[in-house]
Amino acid sequence: MTIQNLIRPSIKALKPYSSARDEFKGGTENLIFLDANENPFENGVNRYPDPKQGKLKALISQIKDVPTEHILLGNGSDEVLDLLIRMFCEPNKDNILILPPTYGMYEVLANVNAVETIKINLSEETFQPKTAAVLAAANANSKLLFLCSPNNPSGNSFEASSIEFLLKNFKGIVIIDEAYIDFSKEESWLSRLSEFPNLVVTQTLSKAFGMAGIRLGMCFASEEIIATLNKIKPPYNINELTQAKAIEGLSEMALINLQIACLLDEREDLIKALEEVYFIKKVYPSDANFVMVKVDDANKRYQQLIENGIVIRNRTTQPLCENCLRLTVGTKEENQRLVENFKRL
Template sequence: MTIQNLIRPAIKALKPYSSARDEFQGNTDNLTFLDANENPFDNGVNRYPDPQQGKLKALISQIKDVPTENILLGNGSDEVLDLLIRMFCEPNQDNILILPPTYGMYEVLANVNAVETLKINLSEETFQPKTEEILAVANANSKILFLCSPNNPSGNNLETLSIELLLKNFKGIVVIDEAYIDFSTEESWLSRLNEFPNLVVTQTLSKAFGMAGIRLGMCFASAEIIATLNKIKPPYNINQLTQEKAIEGLRDRGRIKSQIDCLTEQRNALVKVLKEVKFVKIIYPSEANFIMVKVDDANKRYQQLIENGIVIRNRTTQPLCENCLRLTVGTVEENKKLIENLKKL
């Protein structure tokens, strides 16, 4: 298996659009820019942003210990996932594999791109990949396997040995979605990028970094994969305000660590108290900033909490999640309000 053999022929042959800011790569000091048809009157945002997000990528490279040539940034992780499907999957021919219950956008993005979705449910109760079944279902047109770890909505890490087996034996790209990795005790798969050429890792600033509002997703992969993704991404997909806010937030490492520690502590405290709620039947182990619980009647309990001013996520319609609710870990005050209402119901 080579990456080039997996890329769609039309993408390999594509001549990418070259923006004005891509074409000029020199020192910008004391230059007059009349190349991009911008409004020349300075208001702080009248110029196009850096299409390659150089300063921001340099900071992410430092934090994540990954070279900049192995990083692509997206308008949220959803744009990254969409680009990966467009890069590798031929419409009306290829397919992706997903392991429900999992993040719903994998299937939505496949549908948008006219790509079939093959589903192999995780194991009941433990929510682990059925590796033999996954490899048996995969066929010559299976181009991407999506793994979410820690998994959403179950909250658990997928077993390392299972992921290793899939990376070695699946004949396509394995995308590990690590949106919640900063809350986990497990090490990120970023440290093993060089070991598996078919490995792609996605992360986000929306969860642990507390910047959901700026919509910034991160993709880490081989330089070969990143170079091709850069061919097909929109030229200015990360706006200037997002780049500036991301740099500001990422530099405040003390705040980030403090909030992660607080949320992890609150998650563990919530688990202990949830054991005292009579209608909670199962509390699933979580390595994320949320907890999934099985209750007596998810629809009833969800509506009762709404009536008491608390919005959670009802996951009862998802595979293996009958009567399950997903509770995001909030502030100390928000969690106290949640528990008080759960005990009163």
């Protein structure tokens, strides 16, 4: 297996669009820009943003300890995932593998791109990958395997031995979605990127970093994969305001780490309180900023909370999640109100 053999032939042959900002390689001091048909009247956003996000990538590189050549940024992680499907999967021919219950956008993006989705449910109760079943379900047209760890909606991290086994034996690209990794006791797979050419790790600023509103996703992979993704991404996919706000937010890592520590404390307190609610049958372990619980009647309890002004997520329709609710960890006051309402129902 080589990465080049996995990439769609049309993508390998593609000549990327060259924007005005790509073609001009010089600095920006004391220059008159008449190359991009921009409005010349300065208002802070009249110029196109940096298509390569140089300053932002340099900061992310420093925080994540990953060279910039191994980083791609997307308009949310969803754009990154969409680009990966378009890069590797031939429409109406190839397929992806997902492990329900999991993040629903994997299948949606596959459907948008006319790519088949093969589903292999996680093991019951433990929500761990059934590695033998995954490999048995794969075929010659299986290009991508999506692993969400910590998993959404169950909240658990996948065992490192299972992930490593799949990385070594799956004949395609393994994408580890680490949207919730900052809340986990497990180490990120970023530290092992160099070991596995077929490893792609995605992360986001939407969760632990508190910047869901700016829509910024991060993709970490080999230089070969990142170079190809840069060929097919829109030239200015990360706008100027997003880049500036991300740099501002990432410059406050002490505050971010403090908020993460606070949420971890709140998560443990919330779990203890939920275990005392009579109609909650099980509180699942969590490595994320949410907790999944099994209740007596998910539809009933969900509606009761709505009527009391609290919105949670009802996951009862998802595989292995019958009568399960997903609860985001909020502030101390929000969590207390949630528990108080649960105990009053």
